Amino acid sequence: MGILLKGGKVLTGNNEQMVQDILIEGKRISDLGNLIPEEGHNVIDVSGRLITPGLIDLHIHLREPGGEHKETIETGTRAAARGGFTTVAAMPNTKPVPDNAEQIQWVNEKIKETASVRVLPYASITIRQAGKELTDFEALKQNGAFAFTDDGVGVQSADMMLQAMTKAKQNEAVIVAHCEENTLIHKGSVHKGAFAQTHGLNGIPSVCEAVQIARDVLLAEATGARYHVCHVSTKESVRVIKDAKAAGIKVTAEVTPHHLLLCDEDIPGLDTNYKMNPPLRGSDDRKALIEAFKSGIIDFLATDHAPHSKDEKDQGMELAPFGIVGLETAFPLLYTNLVQTGVMTLQELVDGFTRKPAEAFELPYGTLELGAVADLTVIDLEHEEKIDPDRFASKGKNTPFSGWSCKGWPVLTIVEGSIKYEKESVNA
Ligand SMILES: NC(=O)N[C@@H](CC(=O)O)C(=O)O
Ligand SMILES: [Zn+2]
C-alpha cells in the first residue's frame, strides 16, 4: 500500500502552480499525474494545499549531548517535522564536541534511536572547537560527518583555516564557517548601530563578520576548497561573497529568516529574544540580504535554530546567550512577510529551503521528480494562525516572533515515505 496525495498543487519551477497527485511507495515517489488509481492506497486529500519537496535546513542546533535542558535530538527533530523540514544538519557546538570518530558515532546512534527527520551531523574543524588543533577529517567523514564547522565561534587563526581547507580539499569535504573576528566583537551584545547607541550597549561592528569572510574566500581560492558561509548578516559580507563568486571561488552562503525580516531598529527594547549571533543589523543590511538572496549571491535559507532555556535568556541583554529558535516558524514567517507582500516569489522561498541547499551540498533531496526520495511537505497557504511558543515541540521558546499572525503553515511532513507530522485538520 502506498500513500496517495490527492489534489495538491506543486510549483512548476517558474513560480506557476499545477494540480498534481503524488504516489509514494516505499521510500520513493513512484508516480505523478492526475489519473493515479486510488485503490489499495492510503489516500490523503490535500486539495488546495501546496506540496513541496521536504524542506531542508542545514544550520540548526540540537544541543545533545550536554545541553538537553535546551533541546534534544528528539524534541528538535519533532520541531523540524512540525516546521515542514525533512532534512536538518546539526551543529557540533555540543558538550562534548563531535571531534573524533567515537563521538560522531555516538551522535549517529542517538539520531537513529530518537530523530523523527533525517539529521546530518556536522563534525568540528578543530578539537573542542578551540581553534588550536585540527580534527581527523578522514576518520570523521568515514564515520558519517556531513561537513566541518566550528559554528558558535570563528576560526581565529588564518593558518588554522588554511590547514582546514587543505584537508577539506583532500577529503572532498565542505568547510562551513561562522565568521567572527574575536578582536572586533568589542564585548558587544547587539549590532553597532542605532539600537546599541540608544540603549548604551556595546555594539558588534559589521566588519567583525566581513573581514573573516574576506580572509576565507582568499584561502578557499588558494586551496581550491569548497567553502560555505553561515548566517550572512551584513552588506559588506554580501559584497565580498559577490566578488568571490565573480572570481570563480567555490563559495556558497546562507541567510536566516530573522536577518531577512528584522533589523536592529525593530528591537522593541531590552528583549533578549532579539539577541542572536550575528546580531540583527541595520535596515540597509536587511535590504542587501534580500537582494542577495533573490539574485543568488546568497544561495539558500537556514534557520540557525538556537534554543535556550528561559532562565538563560532571562539574564538581560549583556549576559543572555545569543540565539533564537526558528524551525517551527521559518516557512510561515517568510511566506507571510516576504511572499505575500511581493518581495520574493513563492518559488524563491521554496527553492531556498529545498533545491538550493540540496544543490550546494550535492544532497539527493529537494526535488519531487519521479523516483526521488519521498521527502515531502504539504503546506496550507490559506489558514491564518498566530505564532504561539507554548505550542512549539521545541523546548526553546526564545523567539521574537511570538504573536505574529501567519499563513503558510506546514500540515503534513513525510520523510522517506513515512508520515512524521500531521496537523489534525489535514484531512478535514
Ligand atoms: N546563532 C546564535 O546566536 N547562537 C548559536 C551559535 C551560532 O550559530 O553561532 C548557538 O549555538 O546558540
Ligand atoms: Zn554561528
Ligand SMILES: [Zn+2]
Ligand atoms: Zn548556529
